[in-house]
Amino acid sequence: MPYLIPSPVFADFNLEASEYRPPADPMAVNFNILDSGEIPIQYPIPPGIMVTSSLAVELTSSAPVSSSGVGYSMTPAQKAVRRTLRVAMASKQFDGRSPQQWDKVVAKDEPITEGVQPWRAAAVKGPGANASGWDPVAIKDARRGGPAQAWDSSIRPIDQESGQGYGYPRAKDVIDRQSSIDSATYWEPEPAAILDGYAPGASDFNLISRPYNVPSAAVTDFNLDRHTRIIPPVIPTRPLFSDLDLQGWTTNKPADNRFRHPWDDKPRKGTEVDFDYDQQPPLPGDPPDEPEIKRTYIIMNSSSLIATAENMPLEFSDLTIELDIDSFAWKMSCSILNRQSMDLIRPTAQGPAEVIATVNGHQWRFIVERYSLDKRFAKERWRITGVSRPQLLAGPYAPKRTGRIDQPTNMALAMTNQVEFTGFTVALQDGLYDYVIPAGAWGYEGKTAMEVISELAAAVGAVVIPDRTDDILHIYHRYKQTPPWYYPGLAESDLDAVIQDSMVTGYSSQWEPQPEYNYVFVSGITDGVSTEVIRQGSAGDQAAPDIYDELNVEAQQCRLRGITALSAGGNQEIVTIETILPTSGSPGLIVPAMLVEYRDTRDSSATWRGNVLGVSINVSKPGASRVIQNVKVERHHY
Template sequence: MLTVSVSGAWRRAASSDLRASSLPWDALQPLNHTGSACWRIAGRADRRAAAVPWARVPSQDIGRVGAWRNTRQQDRPADTVPWAWVPVRDAGLSSGWDQSILIADVRLRLIYNPKPARKDVGVAASHRRVNEFGPRYNAQTALEDSLYVPGSGALLFEFGGRPYFPSTSPQVFFDFRYVPATPVIQPTDMRTARVGWQSATRLNRSAWMPWGRARQVDGVLTDMPYVDYPGPVKPLPEPPPDPEILDTYMIANTVNLVVLPSRTPIEAKNVRVGLDADSFSWSFSADIFTQAALDLVRPDAEGAKTVELDINGWKWVLLVERYSRQLRFPAEAYSISGATRPQLLAAPYAPLRTSLNSAPINAAQAAEAELLNTGFVLVWQATDWTFPAGALSYQGQTAMQVIARLADTVGGVVRPARDTDLVEVVPRYPAPPWAWEDVDTPISRIIPPAMMTELGGEWTPQPAWNACYTSGTSHGCSMLVRRAGTAGDNPTPDVFEDWLTDQPANQARGIHELSKSGNIEIVSTTIPLFPFTDDHGVGLVLPAQLCRVPEPSGAWVGLCLSVDISAEGTGAVRVKQTIKLERHH
């Protein structure tokens, strides 16, 4: 590192001084000499070299300037912020109430000068503890016990064993008074409303249901998503298809009667088969021609013979229970009659039983228990209810009698199958008559007037009942069932039934009794029995089914009470179906 120190006074330097003050150092290298500069006034030429000329910005810089133009539409969604609800996670930033204020924080006191007047001090109520468990205070008796009630004479005071008589002008006056103490408040309902700890009372012991096989009661699920209803969805019943209306109907009727299991054909005529709502099996009758045919079907020591009847594809499996014959020279006549297989559950085939339930049981379970080990299957579609222990009792009855009584208790009927060992228990009225015009009414058949060959009616009016009182006897409950929208001032005769042991049963029975009231017409009509595979006809109408009749004067709904099918003649027979409908006006 080189340090140079030069000092001197202010004066004009002589040219010789410049040389004397030169440093005794070796001459600089030529390349360093070029980098030295002397102090002097800059020439004008130096100014021009250092000056920066004014000029335009080169044209290439213009390309960097952004021109003004309208914003493209696609740029807007990227910059916009949509309105939306605050996310749920922001709720976690809220602070809850707690004991966060410390005693050290309460240090700031504001002194008012002048102090405000304490206006509310006079109305402030002091807090005292009430006397919950003390003796009951009675103001009247407490005053009588504490005060001395003097007599009519003068008071006599004794001081020091001698009587005291006040002077007429005493210096001291005595003032004797009694100030009762303010009693402590006592709750008035402390003793009467006291609740003790104990186990809850078991009120629903009769509603216990034993474990059994579950039954589907919601129908076929639609698998439709409902955001506000997580439960199963029961779809509305689909209305039956409208029959095809034609100018002429050509039906090739077929009637076949064979013996089972050999399937030997039997020639028969005047075949009739029918069912009504109060029967639990189809009835059957036919005429046969020869003794040989009678020997194939008449009952013997092994029991009743079984035959199969086929009418236009509709089949019935029947038991031949009775037969008759008339011989008159030169002609002979034979007839047979019987019923479908559910007749085996009644007398004289089924044994008599006596039973008493020892545990709570449902009506459907009780009916299924009657068919145990019989080969029959029960489908319960009527109202179900519970029997408490000891409520379901009967003596000397067959299985079908018990099932029919269970169905009749809630206004149901027993509807047997035609060719299988199946028994259905359905309500006689699928819907109350006043609701037959609703959209969700389960209509089973549509009978157009164009298909009717006969039509008749019978007017059978009934009282306009609007209320029904139902009750059990030794078990169960009682209920007044009133039709909605009415005063309930015209009740039916009271219904007392031993097996009305639960509220659903009472309600169903009351609705059934009210459904039999009003202006009723029994309509009888005859229509063809279309083949089983024909989807354009009416088909077979069963009891307890609702049928819609679209008459030109107005469509109406009727309840099927009975159906009767007849095949008259031999060979190319005429088959017709006669049904009775209950119509409410």
């Protein structure tokens, strides 16, 4: 027969006849597990229950009372149920906050007498203790005087002192005056804590007395099993063989001194202050030679050009020797007047020829790099050019290399390493700051030795000035480590040369204004420091282009580099002074990076100072011919 859906009060699952169709109301489902419906189910009469305001439950007398107040006799089945309930309820200690057998389940968030909400903290039942299902859970990080909770051992301050002998170690910064009793050798583990699991009892599934009605989802709790959790002991971290518990950063004491003085302590690593004891300010130098004031200057010039291989003089004319501040080698050009002289300086299998030029006692050594022939009017004339020997450290003579600083190295040592095994040496200007490059802070790729040296010098605002005859590279600061606006206040001992107007045969000027900056930002890239260089007394509102370089590693080095950047700007003129080149005395041979003073003997207010940008010496022909020294000076107007 087909299955008929019963009334919505309950549902009977009879699966013998046809398929089951769920009722429309899911709350009306009732599980009748009996074999058939022939024998009617007789539910025993529930015992009388008296509920007081304190939720205490008491059983009535042996005889139930009807609604009319008349007693009646119970059936044997009712008496059996009564005995079962009496035994179960007598073994259970009722709590006013706990739901009873036939009572209403208490709300979860209902306040309790202790003022703690059930979901804040609940005390865990101790072994053998009867706790209600919704007892407050203790706060994890608080002590309530009872046993430790099963889940609170994960949050403990590591350095907190414990009162137990086997607890956590003492604070690291506290000196322990005891011997090594707390070492790991004598350590005994703390007994493992065995705690009961969480066993709530808000709902009681009793299917004996009457059919079970599913409570609302808000108060249902599933108590499936009682668990036991074992907390492993925490082994304290202690040295295996330790003496007194001293600080790990104690200072180094003298081994053979009983007394401790304030100057015995050595600062912690990384806090030492390095003083540049080897970089003391240089002593004041001697002032330049004072020019002699005469009505007439008589100069006996002498000049020659000699091939070094045969030590033979050459017939030449129009000899020019020059150097500018951004070049690292002197340059020479002249005309060779006959074939015999030219044959002495032609290149051979050993390489290019070398010549020595001498002008009024000043010598230069050059390598002849190229020549050209001019044949006109039945005359042969060769034009040759040459450079000084420092050109051998650059292309095309020197190979390109790649490297990186792998240990702290100062600038002078880094330059010396570039000219190792070449015969060249590096000489720094007196007082030039020698900065230190940290390990791994800087490297070079595909550069010759001269390119690397020039880069190292530019990082401190310096230039490479080659020696005239020897294989020496002089490193001079472009502005003598002093900005031009301080030139008028410098002492005469800071000057390198004095050019008096009575010794000047020519004077020309070219106005070349540049942006006037008073601020520049100098910074490293991966290492180093960041420095703001501001002209003293200015607002620092005219910023020059930022300078980023891996060699910006020290504040003093960045300051000198910033001085060079700020000194190049402002109103300035390039003055070319044509003067003599005496064998001795003022003005002498002037080279780039010198600080010179142009002295006007008729008007002292017209005297000014500037730094040399370049020099050129012109000789018309060998012997006692005319010699002219042309000096290019950068003059600033403030």
